[in-house]
Amino acid sequence: MTDATASLTTADGKPLKAALAASQARAKRKALMLVAPLFLFVVITFVIPIGQMLFQSIYNPTFSDAAPALDEWFGANPQGTVPDEAAFAALAADLKLMREERTAGAAGTRINYDVAGTRSLFTAAARRADDLAPPYREAILALNEDWGDPMIWRAMRSASSAFTPDFYLAALDMTRDEAGKIVQVEERQRVYKKLFGRTLMLSGLITVLCMLLAFPIAHLLATLPLAKSNILMILVLLPFWTSLLVRSTAWIVLLQQQGVINSALVALGIIDDQGRIAMIYNQAGTIIAMTHILLPFMVLPLYSVMRTIPPSYVRAARSLGASSWTAFRRVYLPQTLPGIAAGALLVFILAVGYYITPALVGGADGQLISNLIAFHMQKSLNWSLAAALAGLLLGGILLLYWLYDRLVGIDKMKLG
Amino acid sequence: MNNLKKTMILTTALVATGFAVSAQEVNVVSWGGAYSASQVEAYNKPFTEMTGIKVNMIDADNPASPLKAQVEAGNVTGDVFDPEVSDAMRLCDEAALVAIYPDDLPSRPNGTPAIDDFVDGALRDCAVANIVWGTVIAYDTTKFPNGLPTTAADFFDLEKFPGKRGLPKNPKRTLYLALIADGVPAAEIYEKLGSAEGVEQAFAKLDTIKNDVVWWEAGAQPPQLLADGEVSMTTVYNGRIFDAMVSEGKPFDVIWDGQYMDLDMFAIPKGSPNPEAAMEYLKFATDTQRLADQAKYISYGPARKSSAALVGLYKDGKTEMGPHMPTAPNNMTNAVLDDPEFWADHDVELSEQFNAWLAG
Numbered sequence: 001m002t003d004a005t006a007s008l009t010t011a012d013g014k015p016l017k018a019a020l021a022a023s024q025a026r027a028k029r030k031a032l033m034l035v036a037p038l039f040l041f042v043v044i045t046f047v048i049p050i051g052q053m054l055f056q057s058i059y060n061p062t063f064s065d066a067a068p069a070l071d072e073w074f075g076a077n078p079q080g081t082v083p084d085e086a087a088f089a090a091l092a093a094d095l096k097l098m099r100e101e102r103t104a105g106a107a108g109t110r111i112n113y114d115v116a117g118t119r120s121l122f123t124a125a126a127r128r129a130d131d132l133a134p135p136y137r138e139a140i141l142a143l144n145e146d147w148g149d150p151m152i153w154r155a156m157r158s159a160s161s162a163f164t165p166d167f168y169l170a171a172l173d174m175t176r177d178e179a180g181k182i183v184q185v186e187e188r189q190r191v192y193k194k195l196f197g198r199t200l201m202l203s204g205l206i207t208v209l210c211m212l213l214a215f216p217i218a219h220l221l222a223t224l225p226l227a228k229s230n231i232l233m234i235l236v237l238l239p240f241w242t243s244l245l246v247r248s249t250a251w252i253v254l255l256q257q258q259g260v261i262n263s264a265l266v267a268l269g270i271i272d273d274q275g276r277i278a279m280i281y282n283q284a285g286t287i288i289a290m291t292h293i294l295l296p297f298m299v300l301p302l303y304s305v306m307r308t309i310p311p312s313y314v315r316a317a318r319s320l321g322a323s324s325w326t327a328f329r330r331v332y333l334p335q336t337l338p339g340i341a342a343g344a345l346l347v348f349i350l351a352v353g354y355y356i357t358p359a360l361v362g363g364a365d366g367q368l369i370s371n372l373i374a375f376h377m378q379k380s381l382n383w384s385l386a387a388a389l390a391g392l393l394l395g396g397i398l399l400l401y402w403l404y405d406r407l408v409g410i411d412k413m414k415l416g
Numbered sequence: 417m418n419n420l421k422k423t424m425i426l427t428t429a430l431v432a433t434g435f436a437v438s439a440q441e442v443n444v445v446s447w448g449g450a451y452s453a454s455q456v457e458a459y460n461k462p463f464t465e466m467t468g469i470k471v472n473m474i475d476a477d478n479p480a481s482p483l484k485a486q487v488e489a490g491n492v493t494g495d496v497f498d499p500e501v502s503d504a505m506r507l508c509d510e511a512a513l514v515a516i517y518p519d520d521l522p523s524r525p526n527g528t529p530a531i532d533d534f535v536d537g538a539l540r541d542c543a544v545a546n547i548v549w550g551t552v553i554a555y556d557t558t559k560f561p562n563g564l565p566t567t568a569a570d571f572f573d574l575e576k577f578p579g580k581r582g583l584p585k586n587p588k589r590t591l592y593l594a595l596i597a598d599g600v601p602a603a604e605i606y607e608k609l610g611s612a613e614g615v616e617q618a619f620a621k622l623d624t625i626k627n628d629v630v631w632w633e634a635g636a637q638p639p640q641l642l643a644d645g646e647v648s649m650t651t652v653y654n655g656r657i658f659d660a661m662v663s664e665g666k667p668f669d670v671i672w673d674g675q676y677m678d679l680d681m682f683a684i685p686k687g688s689p690n691p692e693a694a695m696e697y698l699k700f701a702t703d704t705q706r707l708a709d710q711a712k713y714i715s716y717g718p719a720r721k722s723s724a725a726l727v728g729l730y731k732d733g734k735t736e737m738g739p740h741m742p743t744a745p746n747n748m749t750n751a752v753l754d755d756p757e758f759w760a761d762h763d764v765e766l767s768e769q770f771n772a773w774l775a776g
Contacts, residue, residue, distance in 0.1 A: 105509020109760075116765030117610075120757050123509055189765075191772035198775070257580070258645040281630050364585075364631055364774045372771065378481045379586070380764055381506075 054394075057387035061162035066107035067094040071160045079180050083153050088136035091147075095129035098122070113382055114155035114166065114175065121146055150178045167388035192372065192389065196396070199369045202287065203351035207298075209291045210347045211340060214298035218339070221299070222306035233303075240296040248360045251289040255280035255361075281363030289361045294350055298343035305339030341408045349397060369393060441470045442693040445482060446498040447680075448475030449636055450659045454713035455498075459701040462709075466700075469693050477634060480507065483685055487512040492687045495694035502756035502763075504543035504681040513542035514684040514691065522703040524722045533704070535679075535743075537753075538719045543681035544702050545719035547710065550675040550742035550751070551589050554638070554657040557667045559648040568597040568674035568750075571649055572625055579648025582638045585631040587770040588759060589651060589676055592752050594621035596674035602752045610758070615766065619773055631774075642668055654742055658715035662735050672747040678754040679719060717743035 008016040064071055069090035077087070098104035108122030125143050132139045140147045154176060158166055169175060169182060173190040177183050184190070217236065221229045239247060254260045262276045271277065279285060309332065317327040355370040362371070369389060376386035404410070444460070446452045452473055460471040474494060476482050480503035486492045487507075499507065507513050518539050521530035531539060538545035553571050557564060565577050571593065583590050592605050598621045600608055608614030622629075630647050632638050638652040639660040654675070660666045682701065684694045700706060707718035708726035715737060718724065727737050738744060742751075 102509065102511040105506060105760075106511075109506070109510070112761060113764060117761045119761045123760075189768045189772055191768060191775055194772075194775055256644065256646055359633070364626075364629070367775065375767070375771070378478065380767060381481075381484055382764065 053383075053387050054391050055387075056384050057167050057391045058164065059162055060110065060159075060164060060167070060384045062103075062106045063110040063156070063159035064162045066098050066101070066103040067091075067156070067160060068097070069093040070156060074157045074160045079157065083137075085135060085137050087153075088140050088147075089134070091140060092129065092132045092136040095122075095126050095132065098126045099129045110159050111152065111155050113170070113385070114159070115149075115151050118146070118152055118155070121152070154178055154180060167384045168392070170385055171388040171392055192369070195367065195369045195372060196392070198367075199352055199393075200396075202283070202290075202368065203348050206287060206290050206294060206351045207344050207348045209287070210295050210298040211344060213291070214295055214302055214343065215336075215340075218299050218302035218306050221303045222309075223311070236296055236299050239292070244293060244356060245360075247293055248289055248357050251285070251292070251361060252280060255285060255288065280361050281366070283362075283366045285361040285363065286358045286366035286368075289357050290351060290354060293357060294347045297346045297350060301342040301346065302336065302339040305336055305342075309335045337408075341404075345401075345404060348400075352393065352397060440468070440693075441472065442495045442690050442697045443472045443474060443493060444496045444498070444697070445474045445476050445479045445494040447477075447479065447635065449656070450714055451635075451655060451716075454655075454710050454716075455701075457713045458710035459697070459706055462706070463697055463700050467696065469696070471697065478503070480504075483507060483683075484512065487685050487687070490687070492685050493689065495684065495688040495690045496697055497683050497685060498546070499543070499681055499683055501537065501540070501543070501545070501679045501681055501754060502759045504683050505540060505756045506760055507683070507685075508540065508542035512685055514686055514688075514695075515542055516540075516544055516684070516698070520695075520699065522699055524704055524720075526722075528722070533720050533722050535719055535721060538679055540681065543683040544698065545679040545681050546702055546707060547680050547716035548677060548719055548743050549680060549716045550654040550672075550677050550747070551584075551651050552654045552657065552675045552742075553593075553649060553671040553673075554642060554652045554668050555649040555671070556642050556645070557669050564669065565649065566671060566673065568593055568671070569599075570671070571651075572597045572621060574625060574628060577649065580628050580630050580646060581625055582630050582632055582641045582647040582650025582652070584651065585633050585774070587766040588763065590622065590770070591615065591618040591766065592676060593651065593674055594618040596750065596752070597621060602674070602750050605752050606755050606758050609762065609766070615769065619769075622773075639666075639668075642666070654740070655714040655716045658740050662730060662732065662740075673750050675742060675747065675751045676754065677742055677748075677751050680716075711737050711741065715740040715742075717741040 010016055010019045067090075070087075073087050073090040081087075095104070098107055104122045104126030105119070108119035111122065112119035121144055125140065125147070128143060132143075146152065158164060158176065158180070166176075171192050173185050173193050174182055175185050217232075221232055221236070223229075224232065252259070256262070257276045257278065259280075261279070262271075265271045266273055266276065279288065313331050313335070314327050317331045318324065322330065352368075353370055354368060355374055358366050358368045359371055359374070362368070370393075373386050373389045373393075376382045376389070444455070446455055452475060456471075456473055460473060463469065464471055478499075479494075479497045480499040482494065483497045483499060483503075484507060486494060504513070516539075518529070518531040518534075521539075521544060523529045524533050534545060535548060553565075553568065555565055555577075559579055560577055563576075565571065565573075570577055571581065583593075591609060595605055595608055595614065595618050596602065598617060600614075600617075608617070630641055630650075632641065632650070635653045635656055638647075638650040639656050641647045641650055642652075642657075643660065643666060654670065657668060657670060661668050661670075682698045684691065684698065688694055702720070704720050704722045705726065707720050708723035710716065711718060711723075711727040712729070712731050715730075718727065724741075724743070727741065729735060730737055739746070741747070
């Protein structure tokens with residue numbers, strides 16, 4: 001008997017093994033070609049820009065580029081060295097360079113992030129840099145004696161390396177003291193940790209509220225006859241299809257002090273005109289509007305899971321003597337867990353990054369961390385700090401996601 | 417009439433150079449709303465009429481943000497931007513803007529060079545002012561039957577003048593008002609704000625109304641808050657509230673005490689797509705007649721002294737614009753001038769404290 005596999009050939013005489021490999025490779029190439037556009041799209045529009053943005057949180061060369069001589073002096077002299085004549089000579093040389101290259105403003109802004117009120121020190125000194133002559137120490141201190149402040153030299157030292165953890169420190173309400181030791185910022189300036197905490201707390205609360213509201217709706221949708229449940233489904237989806245801004249503004253109309261609800265309560269005599277309730281431009285407004293906006297993200301996964309649960313299970317439990325509460329708790333609820341898990345994750349992650357709704361209805365105490373990221377992107381233009389805050393937020397979410405995977409299991413999640 | 421003729425000759429000369437480079441388009445990024453509308457009427461339409469260069473008006477919440485973003489990304493699409501003076505100076509220091517020389521700007525019709533014609537602080541290395549605007553207190557006259565508020569201190573008096581207050585959600589236009597209301601003279605504001613005690617004092621004063629403040633962010637919000645009855649008094653950009661009072665006939669009035677005066681600038685970013693047309697536009701828009709024309713459409717003061725005399729009636733044909741100008745002498749008795757140097761140094765620090773105070 002000959003070796004069967006070796007002698008097997010296709011109709012045109014090629015060995016079967018080779019022919020199979022060739023056709024599989026072709027299929028693989030085709031599959032790759034189909035995926036390539038999406039892959040490229042994701043890389044170009046998502047991975048690269050976000051990577052670049054996050055890179056800014058640890059890399060800020062504005063000062064190190066503008067001040068090469070100081071960089072050299074800091075390299076040669078360890079932390080704690082009192083700035084000598086050579087240091088001031090390096091500063092003078094860099095100020096002249098800043099004047100030529102018009103970088104004094106940018107360099108000063110970078111130091112100003114660390115030590116407030118120093119930006120004008122740089123722009124003013126650079127403007128007069130050409131008049132500086134040795135001895136530089138006296139000349140520069142004569143311009144402004146603040147140049148002798150050890151805090152400024154400490155800030156220049158940490159800014160003179162382009163790679164820096166400074167922005168992550170700032171994002172955690174920390175800074176360095178004169179000796180370079182990491183310390184907390186003054187109490188009146190601590191804002192970021194408080195807002196990170198509030199963001200997580202509010203997002204958790206909104207997730208729980210969504211869950212409580214969505215569960216009965218989804219159950220109703222899943223158990224009603226199809227004709228009725230379709231109409232209900234449209235009621236769920238209609239707001240989902242409406243613009244976010246329209247929905248946020250609609251809540252303003254409803255909830256504001258001269259708004260529909262307050263006016264109705266006054267007309268009914270439940271509250272008097274002076275006692276109108278503040279339901280918007282505060283934390284309550286943020287919670288109400290965001291719960292409403294995120295509700296469909298909880299209803300839809302729950303609904304799709306509940307549809308697949310046969311009603312006979314609960315009936316069987318009841319017929320075996322379980323009370324309705326026990327049947328719900330021990331039989332129905334555990335089967336909906338994949339839907340709850342998916343909905344909770346979706347709502348929580350969306351809530352943590354929410355920006356426009358708290359900006360519109362949040363007032364003073366309904367602001368989330370994303371509003372401060374937007375502030376640093378758009379107003380203060382301190383993109384490195386914005387990137388550090390965003391990086392911390394992203395890291396926090398990934399950590400929670402990992403915990404969630406360990407506790408609930410991502411594979412148990414069911415989106416539909 | 418003679419002035420007009422000279423202006424015509426001047427602008428025709430500008431047109432000629434404009435045509436020589438054959439630029440056909442210029443993108444102007446401005447603040448939107450009634451403000452952009454006034455620029456379209458006073459600058460863009462006559463500019464297109466005279467030069468044939470199309471002007472595209474683009475709205476931004478704060479034109480300095482797209483300016484910085486475009487320059488950093490190396491993809492500049494706007495030609496002329498309308499930033500605030502502090503942003504213009506910062507961007508100039510960061511080498512993002514084209515230098516503008518006062519000698520290049522059109523002189524007065526009677527020959528006075530531009531440098532002597534603009535108000536103080538209007539000509540900067542990379543930017544030239546177009547208008548002077550004020551942040552003022554406005555109130556709903558129907559809410560106070562027992563006497564109207566007249567001073568900044570009244571803004572903080574919740575007992576005599578009940579109702580919510582509207583304030584912008586930033587330190588720049590809130591802290592000074594608290595100090596003015598606390599009796600600090602306008603001239604000493606920056607000295608106070610530069611010290612920890614002064615900032616403390618401002619926040620302490622703000623604490624007295626903190627629970628009754630509705631915070632606004634965009635310039636269009638405060639007139640709406642007043643109209644909705646959501647607040648009884650608010651600070652507001654004077655042009656916006658003029659629009660609500662005169663064009664829409666709302667029962668609002670303005671307190672000029674403690675107004676915060678600010679300049680708006682025109683600046684050209686480096687690497688703009690139509691630099692020659694942008695410069696022509698900038699020169700055209702900041703000449704005496706054009707600046708005076710803008711006052712016909714919005715109540716912002718022209719940045720040229722020579723324009724003041726040409727300011728006449730509002731576009732409705734009956735409202736005298738003079739008393740509504742932030743630059744009118746009666747309106748300037750207790751005015752705080754914007755200090756871009758101070759804010760470049762302290763904006764970050766005070767913003768952090770302000771945000772911490774808000775969140776607390």
